Amino acid sequence: MAYVIQGETGAWEVVIGLEVHAQVISNAKLFSGAATTFGAEPNSQVSFVDAGFPGMLPVINAVCVEQAVRTGLGLKAKINLTSVFARKNYFYADLPQGYQISQFDKPIVGEGELVLDLADGSTSTVGIERLHLEQDAGKSIHDMHPTKSFIDLNRSGVALMEIVSKPDLRSPEEAGLYLTKLRSILRYLGTCDGNMQEGSMRCDANVSVRPVGSTELRTRCEIKNVNSIRFVQQAIEYEARRHVEVYESGGDIRQETRLFDSGRGETRSMRSKEHAHDYRYFPDPDLLPLVIEQAFVDGIKAGLPELPDEKKARFMAEYGLNAYDAGVLVAEKASAEFFETVAKGRDPKLACNWVMGDFFAALNASGKTIEDPPVTAANLGAMIDLITDGTLSGRLAKDVFALMVETGKAPGVLVEERGLKQVTDTGAIEAAIDAVLAANPDKVQQVRDGKTTLLGWFVGQVMKATQGKANPALVNEMLAKKVQG
Amino acid sequence: MSLDISAVRAIATLARIELGEEELAPLAGELSNILNFVEQLSEVNTDGIEPMNSVADLGLPMRADIVTDGDIADQILANAPEAAEGFFTVPKVVE
Numbered sequence: 250m251a252y253v254i255q256g257e258t259g260a261w262e263v264v265i266g267l268e269v270h271a272q273v274i275s276n277a278k279l280f281s282g283a284a285t286t287f288g289a290e291p292n293s294q295v296s297f298v299d300a301g302f303p304g305m306l307p308v309i310n311a312v313c314v315e316q317a318v319r320t321g322l323g324l325k326a327k328i329n330l331t332s333v334f335a336r337k338n339y340f341y342a343d344l345p346q347g348y349q350i351s352q353f354d355k356p357i358v359g360e361g362e363l364v365l366d367l368a369d370g371s372t373s374t375v376g377i378e379r380l381h382l383e384q385d386a387g388k389s390i391h392d393m394h395p396t397k398s399f400i401d402l403n404r405s406g407v408a409l410m411e412i413v414s415k416p417d418l419r420s421p422e423e424a425g426l427y428l429t430k431l432r433s434i435l436r437y438l439g440t441c442d443g444n445m446q447e448g449s450m451r452c453d454a455n456v457s458v459r460p461v462g463s464t465e466l467r468t469r470c471e472i473k474n475v476n477s478i479r480f481v482q483q484a485i486e487y488e489a490r491r492h493v494e495v496y497e498s499g500g501d502i503r504q505e506t507r508l509f510d511s512g513r514g515e516t517r518s519m520r521s522k523e524h525a526h527d528y529r530y531f532p533d534p535d536l537l538p539l540v541i542e543q544a545f546v547d548g549i550k551a552g553l554p555e556l557p558d559e560k561k562a563r564f565m566a567e568y569g570l571n572a573y574d575a576g577v578l579v580a581e582k583a584s585a586e587f588f589e590t591v592a593k594g595r596d597p598k599l600a601c602n603w604v605m606g607d608f609f610a611a612l613n614a615s616g617k618t619i620e621d622p623p624v625t626a627a628n629l630g631a632m633i634d635l636i637t638d639g640t641l642s643g644r645l646a647k648d649v650f651a652l653m654v655e656t657g658k659a660p661g662v663l664v665e666e667r668g669l670k671q672v673t674d675t676g677a678i679e680a681a682i683d684a685v686l687a688a689n690p691d692k693v694q695q696v697r698d699g700k701t702t703l704l705g706w707f708v709g710q711v712m713k714a715t716q717g718k719a720n721p722a723l724v725n726e727m728l729a730k731k732v733q734g
Numbered sequence: 735m736s737l738d739i740s741a742v743r744a745i746a747t748l749a750r751i752e753l754g755e756e757e758l759a760p761l762a763g764e765l766s767n768i769l770n771f772v773e774q775l776s777e778v779n780t781d782g783i784e785p786m787n788s789v790a791d792l793g794l795p796m797r798a799d800i801v802t803d804g805d806i807a808d809q810i811l812a813n814a815p816e817a818a819e820g821f822f823t824v825p826k827v828v829e
Contacts (some may be wrong), residue, residue, distance in 0.1 A: 275799050276799045276800060276801050277797070277799050277800060277801050277802070277803075281803055282797065282800065282801060282802030282803035282804075283801065283803045283804035284801040284804050290807070290820060291807070291819070291820040291821050292807040292810050292811060292820055292821065292822075293804060293805055293807050293820075294804045294805075295804060295806070295807070295810045296803035296804060296806075297809075297810075298803075300810050308795060308796070308797045309794060309795075309796050309797065310796070310797055310798075310799050311796040311797065311798060311799065312798075312799035313799070314796070338748075340750055341827070342822075342824045342827050389827065389828075390821070391826060391827075391828040393819075393821075394818075394823065394826075395826075396825070396826050397816075397818075397823040397824065397825065397826055398823070398824050398825070398826050398827050398828065399818070399819070399821035399822070399823055400821055400822035400823070400824060401820075401821055402810070402822070527744075527748055529748065536794060537787050537788055537792060537793065537794040538787055538794065539794050540793055540794065
């Protein structure tokens, strides 16, 4: 459903483009041999190149180039065999060179696309404008001293991929879905870990509004460095409303950079960025154009893993899952693998229900990860085998599952130890039914008088009497015969 | 091509160079002269000619993705006007 802001003068729609900075997974930095690991001692992972010392020359890291191409291919984008590094000039305390080496008019990756999986199971395609390689800046820490900022250059020079979407997004929800999907693709590709808390994936949102039905693009504001998907959505919602209010009160929006204050849930102008749109880009004279061979691109393409969209399509075709279930299962590579292990040689729908239901619930409750799950895929699969061969009823299976979470034991062992095997012995079930009927003659009469809804109550009593072990189908069938027969 | 005073003022601000008002007009003249001098190059017809990036026919050299540098925090900070606890320190820059 379309996201519309109802103003006093009419309905407005929001136009959003996202710029994502994704930290490339590599051992060394983009142009130096210093390490990239997170959380090291301050300035311990800095070379003279990263600190902008005079006379130092950048030498590009081949793996960072490969990762950018891999990501471009994952976004079904055009790979530019020749691209050029340019200097983006600005002054800031954590930018020792006085410029960031980036790419401007000749990025390594051109137009591509990304498919959003909407909540109703349908999809929608968002255009990718470009992807380019650039250096990250250092980190400023403002809370260590009353009048000083502390600068750590460990992050300075780490490779980033700036991934720019077209202004195709129309709601905060779509922006959230875009980020979720992009992160999923990056993780499948192994080109970025997508960790927004540690800052290895950061998002700037370009937001403008226009009257519904209009196709103009109005002045946009850029909200910088929002560090969670939820905050991106909140920032867009706030900013779009602000634009509507400004326009409706007769004002004009000024193009500017704003920051999101998550504590107050609002955006505000960053005065320091007043001149930020005049970066005076020029080709970096220290670096020749980056030329790659088509064979190099083809080699990377041949080694691409199965990506979420293809995996989702396969899950729907091969296992008969619906679009929603398939979308949830493939969002993380590890959960897709978990499901496939459980489903192998078994009823896929049953496997899907257990993974999406009890297993995900247990996973969330335990705080564990899918890599170290509360119940292994092998054990869950074995439990499903016990359901299929009639050893466990659905209800008993739930008990066994809870015990597996608790003890980590295999389902076969638990069934033996605790005597949880389903009772299919008609003699034993009959005895239980007779006892329940004998104890409730008045209710038996009510059923015979036509109040058949009471049958369910009887089933419950018999299940209780057998500690849930009776086969429910048999109980239903025998009860009906005995009471009404 | 010529630069006016407001362009010179904007460039000075971007470059963090402090200029007095009386310096703007002479600089506008000097910078315009430089631009005009370089602009003579546009008289040459370069249609269909690839830009020359280097006098030698070189590709961009690449490095392997191996950690070969770092662990020299003391040298990195050696010339810092101010440092504390392994960090550079600067006047507070925060909004």
